[in-house]
Amino acid sequence: MNxxxxxxxxxxxxxxxxxxxxxxxxxxxxxxLISLTGLVPSNKLPSPWKVLxxxxxxxxxxxxxxxxxxxxxxxxxxxxxxVLVVAIGIPVGVLMGAAPRLNALLSPLVDPFRSxxxxxxxxxxxxxxGIGEGMKVAFLFLGAVxxxxxxxxxxxxxxxxxxxxxxxxxxxxxxxxxxxxxLPIAMPRIADAIIVAVSVMWTxxxxxxxxxxxxxxxxxxxxxxxxxAMDQVFAGIIVIIALALATYQLMSWVKxxxxxxxxxx
Numbered sequence: 690m691n692x693x694x695x696x697x698x699x700x701x702x703x704x705x706x707x708x709x710x711x712x713x714x715x716x717x718x719x720x721x722l723i724s725l726t727g728l729v730p731s732n733k734l735p736s737p738w739k740v741l742x743x744x745x746x747x748x749x750x751x752x753x754x755x756x757x758x759x760x761x762x763x764x765x766x767x768x769x770x771x772v773l774v775v776a777i778g779i780p781v782g783v784l785m786g787a788a789p790r791l792n793a794l795l796s797p798l799v800d801p802f803r804s805x806x807x808x809x810x811x812x813x814x815x816x817x818x819g820i821g822e823g824m825k826v827a828f829l830f831l832g833a834v835x836x837x838x839x840x841x842x843x844x845x846x847x848x849x850x851x852x853x854x855x856x857x858x859x860x861x862x863x864x865x866x867x868x869x870x871x872l873p874i875a876m877p878r879i880a881d882a883i884i885v886a887v888s889v890m891w892t893x894x895x896x897x898x899x900x901x902x903x904x905x906x907x908x909x910x911x912x913x914x915x916x917x918a919m920d921q922v923f924a925g926i927i928v929i930i931a932l933a934l935a936t937y938q939l940m941s942w943v944k945x946x947x948x949x950x951x952x953x954x
Contacts, residue, residue, distance in 0.1 A: 735920040740927065743920035747909070755909065760928065762904040766822070766897065767890050767936075770829035774886050778834045779879065782841025786875075787867040792842065802835040808896055820901035832893040833886040840882035844875040877951050880944040884937060891933035906932075 700708075717737055723729055724736035731739070747756040785792040785799075811828060818824040848871045856866035898907025906925050913921035945951075 732917065732919060735923055739920040740923045743918070743924040744927070747921060747924055756928065758904045759906045759909045759925075760932065762908075763894050763898065763906045763929075764932065766825055766829060766905070767887070767894060769826045770833065770890055771887050773826070773830045774833045774837055774890075775883060777830075778837035778886065779841055779883075782838045782879075782882075783845055783867075783872065785838065786842040786845025787864075787871070799835065799838050803839060805835070807832045807835070807893070811896065811900070815900060824900070825897040828897045829890045829893055833889045836889055837882050837886040840885065841875075841879050844878035844882060845871060847878065848874045877944065877948040880940075880948065884940045884944070887940065888933060888937055891929060891936065894929060 720734075720737055723734065724731065735743075744756075748754055781795070785795055807828075810831060814824045814828055814831075818827060845867075852870045852874055853866045856870035857863070861869060894905070895907035895910055898905035899911060906929050910922050910925040913919075913925065
């Protein structure tokens, strides 16, 4: 029991895989039992096998795939927004963390939006930018950048001041001390912030594609809901979760390769 409640205890990769598979298997068993017993009507909770059939239908039916174009469109929008989030969010966050006056100036404008309902901005973006691709990318950008900027700022502020002082003692200017001493130490936490920001965008993808999306997983889910095809709705949701997980795992792997000196459990 002491080992169970030890947050510093490490698990082997095999143990993590076994526990993860057990959790997924248990969820599927519970889902199947609920479907077989009829506790929840199938029009509200389709069975796992019906969702699997819907996945196959969406992936390939009569020489055409409905799923692949939707995946390409959604991944493209998330990737475009991610480039903007990183290009704008990281410099702004670093500047706020490095310059106390700039932080005091911008924090009242940035911090409250972490708790603001970003979804409420959708009608405003439609009014300003129309219903094209730019609006969708802008919505994803806004939904993620409000998390990235404060996290980057906090990553800079979390670096012990001794690194900045040591660089100054070696003759570096204040800016060089930030750029060459503080920023490299903060980069692993900044990488974590990027991972969180991209993950947040996947949670907003269905909302971004709600309006006039020619293709996309959100549009696929909306169309399926209109026709009461709940098995296809669940299939679309599962694909989004899978893509979000794959993105998270890929970015985490890149982070481990870039910052291999960190300890991972």
